[in-house]
Amino acid sequence: MSLSKQDIAYIRQARTILDENFDKHITIPQLARQTGINEAKLKEGFRELFGFSIHTCILQLRLQKAQELLLTTELSVTDITYHIGYSHVTHFTSLFKKETGMTPTEWKKKFGPPEP
Template structure:
């Protein structure tokens, strides 16, 4: 079923809200309420518009911010973990390694020259 124009507006607002609040623990039900669309339509429409789930999009935002912080600051991996919205360092480092092929400290060494 094609998305209505108004649904696309809501979904774009949801994406903007994610970009502004990526470091917060935002749930899909909260996000749906915030922009005024039902959860199912938000999830389906987001995937249709952006070719990925809300969860994957948020994860990519957080990883990009982590990479930026690793390159531009001397913050510890623990501090970066909390700064980007994760509450468990092991979860973040596992995810980082899975996505980028090495742990954050090693990635920083190789890319911060």
């Protein structure tokens, strides 16, 4: 796909919106409207520019934030689930385990600060 400089600017703007709002429910149609690019070009261009889909980007952003919160706060897994934009703990836990090979609790025990 051939992307114009304007398309690239729109797609980068979409990435910024995702970075700042990963914890909210954002649909691709909403993102396309906010940035002024059509959905197909946004989806294809995003993958071309960043090497992964919009959905994968949101998942990665949420998992990074969850890992950070697991390491730096005393928030429960339930609180972290809601904080990063998921509404079901079991869904978040299964995604986390699929991506890291561990549940959030196991991950915190392995990488978090030692308990006093």
